[in-house]
Every structure is written in C-alpha cells, then in structure tokens.
Amino acid sequence: MPNTRNPEKWLFRGRPDDDGAPLVLCFPYAGAGASVFRGWPDSIKAGTVAPLQPPGRENRFSEPPFDTHVEYAADLGRYLAGLGDRETVYFAHCGGVPFALETIVWLVDNGHRPPRKLVASSWGPPHVDLYGGLNKVDLDTHDFVAEVQEVQSRLGNPGVPVELARIGAKALRQEVVVHRPWLFDACKTVPCPVDALAWSEDDVVPPHEAVNERWREVADVDLRTLPGSHWEFVSCPESLELLLAE
Structure with missing residues (x-):
C-alpha cells in the first residue's frame, strides 16, 4: 500500500461551494466510510451535509x-482550516467520536475555529472508558468478518460475501487497535459545546452509558435521548435533524 494520502478526498461529496453556508461534518463509526451517511440529504436545517471519508475506506481504500x-x-484539521472560517457542526457516531474530539482539540490548539457544537452519538464520557462491546473483545480471537456481516445485516444488507466482508474486517480491526490505548485527556475541556446523544433502543452503547453525568467533567454538555436503535442515525430522522440545528 503506498504511503500517500490525498487530503482532498476527506469530503466524500466534494469540496463545498464558497458560499459560506454552514457545514455538517459527519464522522463514521469504527471501520466504516462515508457511505454510511448515504441516507442523509445534501442539505439539512443545520447546513450542508459533508460526510467524511477516512483513508483506507471505499474510494480511499489504497491510502494507508x-x-x-x-x-x-492533524491531517483532517489542516484540510478543514483550508476551507476558511465557516460555521460547522460535527456529528460523530460511536467510534467516530474520539476522532471528532481530537480534531476539535487540534483546531483550537492551532488557532482555528471550533465547531458550533459536537453531537456525540452512542459514546459515553470520553475520559472514562471506550464504549461498545467491540472495544473489549480479544483482538486475536474475535471474528471480525462475522462482525462486519452482522452489522451489514442490521443495516439491511444481509448476505454480504465473505470476500467483501474480509476487506471491511481488516479496516475495522485496524481502527479498534487504534482506539485501544485512547482516552480523552481528563485535564482538558472539550473546546465547544457537546450534545451527548443516546438512542432509546441502543443495545451497543446503552443510554445509561451514552448520557452519563460524567460527561460534565470534560465538557459543557447537554444529555439527550432520541427514539431508535444504535443504527437509527443512518436515515437522519427528523428528530436528529432538529437536534443538529439547535
């Protein structure tokens, strides 16, 4: 795999127009790419929807x-800084939350504007623990291929071929490895408001974990719960659209 990355591919739907419209930056969950947001419209009340595409995924598969x-x-932050001083809102789901938090910290540490707020979906207090059973599995014995197939089945894509699932499993395992040593620095405060979002029927990161009061130790936070399962976000329900616009 070549050791090169093209930062212009961070925004899956392309570089936004220079109209100054707010951007809703969407961070996918662990191992996933921007296509998980294909059910979101191009624009919602909070602004232009901008799904992020990390390297090693989908159209960036060849990038490390x-x-x-x-x-x-740092890589994403430098790209976003080049878009100018425009309003943003961040939406991050589950394993995307750590990346969103570190990007916000990088932007502020380097003199750039933070997002208006972060909606942190299905993730608990970031300085306390990692969330979701996948972050606790034995990396040597867990069947990541079966994990990918199960997730796709829940998303309405049953019967993903093993060969294709193996590709997704490699990306998923790599990101789980990256997460293992991470916790948010408890000496810091998230430099923007946070909506900690639980889903009422979430069986991956249950509501009592996602809207835990300990979020208040590191963030100016509102604890919110919306109806639905762990995967409800993929369709951008009206309740989520309204929350992003608040």
Missing part, C-alpha cells in the same frame, strides 16, 4: 489508515 488519533486530527 492513520495509526493514531493525533495523526488523523
């Missing part, structure tokens, strides 16, 4: 993934 959250944040 990042080995640390800091590398990810």
